[in-house]
Every structure is written in C-alpha cells, then in structure tokens.
Amino acid sequence: MRAWVAVTDRDWYRFLSRRPDLEEVNFWQPGGHRIFTTLSPGEPFLFKLHYPDNAIVGGGFFTVASRVPAGVAWEAFGEKNGASSYEEMCRRIERYRRAPLDPRGQYTIGCIVLQEPFFFAEGDWLPAPADFQRQTVQGKTYDLRAPVGRALWQHVLARMREVAGSAVTELRRAEIPLDWQERPVRRRLGQGAFRVLVTDVYERRCAVTGEKALPVLQAAHIRPVTKEGPHRVDNGLLLRSDIHALFDEGYATVTPDHRFLVSRRLKTDFDNGEPYYPLSGNRIWLPGQAADQPGREFLEWHADTVYRG
Incomplete structure (x- = not known):
C-alpha cells in the first residue's frame, strides 16, 4: 500500500477546507501532459503545501485519473475544483502553466479525482516528512509498510482521530486498514468521478452513434x-446529448442484450424522429471489461419503468 504526498496550492486548499461534507474533489494538474498512474483506487493521496508552509494539510482517497479539457472538468466538478468560478480556475491554470496562454482558455488539464477528502485546520497541520525535498515539483510516493511511510500515515490517522467530530469521519477511520496487508478500500463514487470514469471506459465515444466530440458527450445514469x-x-x-435526452425521457432504451431501441411514441408525440429510427435495433458499443458494461438489472429497470415502448 502506498501514499502520494502532493505539492498543493494554498488557495485550492483554503477554498475547499471551508466547505464541509464534500464527497469528492478534483485535484487538477495544470500541465495535463500525462495521466497520474502512481496509486491504485482507495490508496491515500495527501496534500502538502508549498514552502514555506511545508505542511500536510489534509488528503483524500484516490479514485481515478484522466486528462480532460478544463471546461469539462468544471462541468463535472464545479467548485469541487477548488475555485469559485470557471474563470478563477482558468486564472490559476494560467498561473502555473509554462506554455503560451490560450486566449480562449481551452486548456487540457490532468484530473485526479479523490473521494472522502479531509482537511486540517491550520492548528492541526502536520510537518512534511523530513526526506521531502524542497525542489520537488509535483509530489513523492511513500510505501506505507516502510518506516517513513508508516510513521507518516500513523500521524495522519492520529490527527484525523483527534479532529473527528462526525459519524462520517468515524466510519472512514474504521475502514482504513492498519496492518497494511489488507487491500485498499474501494469507496463509493461521487457524481464527478462517475462522469470521468464512464467517459474513459467508453473511450470518449457515444455508445450509440460513435460520436467522439467530447463537448456533446454526457455520462448518463441508466437508473437515475x-x-x-x-x-x-x-x-x-x-451518450450524445440528444440521445441522452431521449433515453432519460423514455423515447429510447437499451435492451439487456445491448441493442438500442427507439420508441414509436417519438413519432406519435412529435411527428418526427427520422434521424433516430435508423439507429433502432443496432448493438451499442461496449467497454472492453465486462465489469464496466451496462448491468442487466439497470437495463431491465429502464426498459420496464421508463421506456415508452
């Protein structure tokens, strides 16, 4: 089991630490050149402020990482990006980017989605590990079975227990393996993590039409x-946004054998639907991993409860 200690922007920390009960946050990377691959889902991701603060000020549990346009990240996470507006987020991106600025603000950034974030008040900050070099730009990995990493995480756990004041924090504490032989706990996804994961497992293409224009693609819940x-x-x-709307309103569904169907009610109710009926009966595109493919129970629920037939 590992932890990542990430060099963290103080403004990002300050903004989010004032917002209680966050189920997820997006720790974004302004460069967006590569996808973060250091941790497995459920492993700790800790926040360390820049010098001169040089303190551990909180953390979260890694869920997924991706590269997306900043606008898509804002749509998925909003203020959970650590900014009060998209414009403010872009200003921070520009502050850190070394590449020429884009007047349209169309930046691709790295997204590291963290579940169950926690933040320490300034009086509860912890000193950074002694071996964390000042010149480190992004962060450092610690093996939680090795002496330095184990001591670091035990200090974080102790501080979490000291400041624990809610059942949520107590539950989180109870879930954390202390002998480091157990596998990391997989935590429930938030809305933003759901959107990022669905977008990635479908390889950024509409399951019905194959459309790849990311601004018009939406992660749809089969059962809302x-x-x-x-x-x-x-x-x-x-799904492409118009297909998503038809699906949510019951004018389309996906069968348990993964065929897209369009309701006859679309023609009856609107005297239209010509662009969609040629798609009816086609098999949808599926993710490669069976566990990521649409669940039969959810497809049956949609067909029985929402679809207009």
Missing part, C-alpha cells in the same frame, strides 16, 4: 440517482 440508482460504471452509458 433520484430513483435509487448508484454512481456506478455499470449503471452508466456515454
């Missing part, structure tokens, strides 16, 4: 959260 559907990849489809 408002109807007790979970933020799970197998409860998701990546």
